[in-house]
Amino acid sequence: MKRHALSTRLWHWINLVCVVILFMSGLNISNAHPRLYWGDWGFAPEDAWLIVPRFPDWMTIPGRYSLAGAREWHVLMAWPFALGLLLVWIAMLANRHFSRDLTTSRAEWRWSAIRSDIAKHLRLDFHHSGSKFNFLQKLAYGLVFGVLLPGLIATGMGISPGMEPLLSPMIELVGGRQSVRSLHFIFAWLLFGFFVVHVLLVLLSNPFRQLRDMITGGRDGA
């Protein structure tokens, strides 16, 4: 059996392209109005809970301030991003990747077990037996697949006025449109945080094999 299913590998790389373009065009959009608010409305600095720094051109798509250009990239790439997540969830459930590798058992939630997992991670010891992923990996992937990625799609749709007739109950539940916009921004940076840790841990654990396996599929247990 392959270490990574074809659906996982395809999604992984398509999603990487989507996320990078969405994040960098999102930073350009942030530059258009770099203030975040809670509640339904807000426009003035004194209403804001956060004044966001201006992101330099080398971090943004396009590589100069262009709200129109950034929005073209952002709303285009949102489609493969959202549909890809939907399809990979269906695949994960169908091929039992989710139930086999990503669900946790009650024993894994014991503090002693979590503590030893953290200690092993800090020693850069990534060996674990029994299942494909250790608890911290399951937790990270669970948060990414269950909260951050779907959350980014839901909040992105929630700040679109065209979706307002359908989504206003959800928007009110979160506290208003500007709260939804703030969450969109927070989720994006949490995903960036995951991205950094993910890349670091790959670099620390045989990066060439990891990269090769995410392309060719590799062999399970190899």
Place this chain on the structure above:
Amino acid sequence: MERRGFMVGAAALFLGGCSKVADTPAAQSLFRASERWNRAAHRFLGGGGLVKEYDRSEISPFFRGNGSQTVDTPAYAASRAAGFADWRLTVTGLVANPLSLSLDNLKRLPQRSQITRHDCVEGWSAIGEWTGPQLSTILDGAQLLPDAQFIVFRCADTLNGSRYYESIDLDDAYHPQTIVAHALNGEPLPERNGAPLRLRVERQLGYKHAKYLTGIEAVASLEGIEGGNGGYWEDRGYHWYAGI
């Protein structure tokens, strides 16, 4: 420092690639296609429903004016000083019964008041109470001809030397919350918010809500009108469908 240099270099390469891709006909047609997908998805999922209307207590204390803050002509100043008594809103184009309406004419039509949230493309929001006749009432009075596909809004203001204008399709034109507003929070429209008349098209972003309205024109196509993309900002690269 070296690592940062590498990151900047990698980003520059990636960005250069992206802007090259963005200029290709294939990317441009994908951008246009995604705009159609967004509109189709919103129309399908939203099903013509209404946007949320708020309580008076939720109105924001100040309604920011963006873009044009006034119309910079002596004629506008004179009309404003006279309470816009001579202001006319013409309804022309593909209609059987062209109209020229005064503010009084508009105020005598059945009125709709709605407390809605205005979302700017930049990201900010404000809540206000808008009052005016539904656009559908005006269009019915003018008797739209079967060829009409879009409604174009002519404005008195200019931005960077060009006339502001906007356009919407008939689905938005006949939406119950699409109104020609003459009042904000119970008072005549402030100058910065488009006095004496502005469009409210609640399922789209702020730049679609044309201010300082002078004319409504029913057309079959947006080609040949100003830059041909259906609006001032659309001619400068922004989406014509601004529901996202």
